[in-house]
Amino acid sequence: MLVFPIKRAWKISSIAKRFPPPLRYSIPTTLLILGSLLGIYSFQREIALANLRNEEKAIDYVRFIGDRTSGILAYLYRQSGGTGTDLVISQLQDETFLNVAVVLDETDQVIISTQRKFYKLFLSETTIEIDPGVVQSVRQTLIGQVNLSRDRKSVQALYPVVFPPAPGEILSSRVGVLFLEYNQLSALQYQAWKDALQRSIEFILFLGLCCIGIWYFFDKVLTLRARRLVEASNRFSEGDLSVRARLSGSDELAKISAAFDRMAGLIQRNTEALQSSQISLGEAHAASLRQAEQLSQTLKELQTTQTQLIQTEKMSSLGQLVAGIAHEINNPVNFIHGNLFPISEYIQNLLALVSLYQQEFTQSSPAIDQFIETIDLDFIAEDLPKTLISMRSGTERIRQIVLTLRNFSRLDESDIKAVDIHEGIDSTLVILQHRFKPRHDKAEIEVIKHYGKLPKVECFVGQINQVFMNILNNSIDALEEHEWTKDEAPKIQICTRLKDSNWIAIHISDNGPGIPEEIQQRLFDPFFTTKPIGKGTGLGMSISYQIVVDKHHGSLQCFSTPNQGAEFVIEIPVCYSRLQSPDSTIASSVVLT
Template identity: 50%
Template sequence: MKIHPSSKVRAFSLQLVLVVPFVLQLFSIVGLVGYLSFKNGEKAVNDLADQLMERTSGEVNQHLDAYLSIPHKVIQLNADAIRMGLLNVRDRLKVGKYFWHEMQAYDLTFISLNLATGEGTGAGRYDGKTVTIDDNAIKTPSLPKNTKTYLTDNDGNPTKVMTTSTWDTLNELAYTEPVKAGKPIWVRIYTYYDPAYPPYIVASAGRPIYDASKKLIGVVGAEIHLLKLSEFLQKLDVSRFGQVFIMERDGMLVANSAQEKPFTVVNNEIKRLKAIDSPNPVLQSIAKQLQQRIPNFQSVANTQKLKINVQGENFYVHVVPWRDQHGLDWLVVVGTPEKTYMAQIYANTQISILLCFGALIVATMIGIFTSRRIADPILRLNQTTQAIAFGDLEQTLPEGNIHELNTLAHSFNHMGGQLRESFIALENSNAELEARVEERTVELKTAMSELQRTQAQVLQSEKMSSLGQLVAGIAHEINNPVNFIHGNITHLDEYTQNLLQMIYLYQERYSSHDPEIQALAEEIDLEFLIEDLQKILPSMKMGTERIRNIVRSLRNFSRMDEAEFKAVDIHEGIESTLLILQHRLKDKPDRPAIEVVKNYGNLPQVECYPGQLNQVLMNVLVNAMDALDELDIKRTSQQIEKNPSQITIRTSVVDSQSIEIAIADNAQGMPESVQNRIFDPFFTTKPVGKGTGMGMAISYQIITEKHGGKLLCFSSLGQGTNFIIQVPIRQQAPEHVLKV
């Protein structure tokens, strides 16, 4: 069977075939084991997180059960003492002293008795430390400040009045709500702010008491400060890295483990916060996402376990309802970041990955070592064969440890020796011929390059010379008739004024008596003719002056009479060149005019070849105009209007010995590859027939060789192009014109 030469079978390296399957098997096994270990660890972490959070929420619930049962136990004891006659409610100071002793035994904020008559008494810790006794009398016009707060001695006896204030007992929530309920209840959480004491935010337990005839005596109450719940939550282990907070069913914060308080003080008034408005960003984010997951907190009857994302980090969250028999219905929220539990798993995973890579590297090295022992003799034979095929006949195969390959190596080396002998003879005969051909080729290349450069220079010089002669000839031919017209306009103006005076005089004396003259004056609109004639002559004079300026600029540009160095005004050459190119700058149907911005410095007279320097200016300006035209073709009218085409010409004195001309455009610019070849002969980016590629090369030669200056180009894509021309102010005469 004949195989077609073009048919190819994809081949692999022998070393690759030996190493890759072994490495892939090892990597797959280790990766699978690592993945299963990670998933098992993740499951174990989830179980651990659930256990820890359940333990935390259980600990919080136990604390709430114990701590919040104290107020109701205290008011039960006080109600029983009053009912059994152990406390005389009319002896308010004695009752207050009794409450003072209770305050020493219980961690409460305030214990009170508010009678139905408006009187009352109580003991409290307003500053969190000192226990004082309050005595509330009935408020009357003669006694507007009906409440006295007493300091006490170590036995609870009132010593002196600390403050007096106004207190309307019968209208306070701690009195009205228990009376309305008729049973022990929790009064709604309320706040009180006094700058002299810490913020007062409490949960108050109230119990109405009645006499034997079921007549209301008053209400006994006990209050706890809710900040103590926050202090407890902050001491939990989970609070070091997570958040625990308690909120009511309407979302209002009761307590939290964050350092930020669950309320704010605005204008001397305590304002409770909802969990979603907490200043703590983690707590706030957890609350917001809970609100999205559970729109109605009233529906939470059992523990809710969620996994949410907080500020780009996964959190485990448990929402546990807590209730007591007296009406409190709160939600305990425990949230901990996943990384707290996953840190060790991630560390173990990283270690596993490192071990995998280590095992992979070791296995790869062993595989490479083994494959080399097998493949090296075959690879040497392959490399030697390829080297001989590409002409390196000095190759030989060394002997190895494999007998069959040694026999092949001997045969191969013998064949190589015969080939070397044959090629040596052929190389000797070709070496001399190649040397001669190479020498002639170098000479021809050098001659051809010099010829092309000379031809281009001659062609460009002839073109510029012809242009200069044509411009000079046109300027000369136009100059004489224009001067003739311009000189006679003054006389024509004078003669016209004389004739007009004659017409005015004639009109005054005769025109009104001759109907034929009057009719002719109306037919030719004599008044308009006289008025317009006086405007035409100044316009003609202005036009001839403009033509004379153009002719002068054309003669300045051609400089046919200035073949040697001459001190000239550089700005005149620039203006003359711009005038020649004025048709390129004007607006066209497909684009607006190109704006020329001139920033001329104060330049001295510069010695140069004026005509050749004008040629350089024209080449640079034409390149800029071509670049702007190319860009405008690709842009819409709105884009052109937003960023109009512009050429900036700046002249300045570099130092005391040279001046600088900078010509910049805001076109598309050039890539670095084009910029590096911009001054090479015959290099052009323009289409065939649009340019020879010699303009910038000749300009570079004129500036550097003829004037001893510099021609630099700076450009980048999207930033435009900036050409810098630097020429000396004073030139040294070339050696070939020096006279001995």
């Protein structure tokens, strides 16, 4: 009964061991997928734009034909009583994409048509798909209309044709309608699809060649060199202590290779010395053991430094990415937000104009009254300003979030700047806002802020924000893992104060389960974590300690009692530049503490 589960577990384990795949396969596969997605998007977008252009051209062409034909018909009816109008309509049959052209009299009866089956029929008796209300609107307003059909395959045009006035009339009350239908859009859409397909195929082929070139470049620059380093590491682990990677260049692989070669040389020399000492004297053997222990510590420090470099580079890239996204969002949001104010003014003017029309012209047509009732004009006049106000509020909220992202994204800044510490804390809280909200199995976390009056502090703002992020994330994790009763609620409290004229203190505390004493002693050690594998690297608090203590010459302390929460206290100097002066009182206080 356990055979199939064991086989399934073995297959899953074998697949997991093969993931991620080698770079020689993952790089071209990724490039191919991205290129295909880009080609599909470009193909669909080009078809959509081409169809839009074709529709505009077709509408312009039909509008031109409708204007010209209706003008000629009106002239013939006015000058000769309609003689020659049949010839005008029959000449339209030479149009390649014309489907039908008819002239309706004032009773909607077909009096001229390019298709004989419609002659003398009323509009409702024909197969022409057209809204009678549109026909009546054209007849009343004497303004032509050009529209797309419901299936967007053809263009329909309706233009008024004024017949000669009846006896005793000065102005004719007999108005007919010219109806034209062109179906060239299907052919144009098919041609646009063919052209877009051809260009997309050419683009994909070009992109494929580029992908091959990029893959070849990465294979030469990265994959082959990484393979050499792996082979050297494997041979070294198998006992060949003389092997060296010897990669040239100035990139990270070359630096790792140089570090590996130095490590291999040091291990080789110490191993040879150890073997020689074992043969000669026991005292030399003890010294060799001490050297091996020192070498192990050096290797551990090298691994720590390498991991911290990767983490720093990741945070720098994240900062640049967030800053770029914030910039791209900010431009269209500013455009929308800036245009909402004139739009509000225009709409108020239009609503005022409609109100004036209603006051001046109290007797309106039934069609207008029906339309006003259909659209509920009073509701629109009342709701539209509220809608614009909510839109302005929404765009203002987006602008505030973008500003917060831009403030938090300064992770890659390497210069000391005088900043408002409260802005950094608030930016971090906005980034983590989703974790404070209640979820189906998590209670809402209340954040209590007690900000003191602080001066601007000289610091590496991006790194200080990273410290806030690491500490708050740990507090949130502790609160989420704690079992809360109905009378309890998770809370995080942030207090800032001016310790003296030269120092500020930031207190971040929670009411979680607290931190045991044995964990507090190792809290700031590299790679120490109590979280499951995959959830934590053990570097967050270590990096935070280095940023506060080593980088800013401050202090980072943790105070906690089991079941009574935990409190982190960050103390940093106000003027970082004064620390560089040997006579500075701040520098003296740092040394004394």
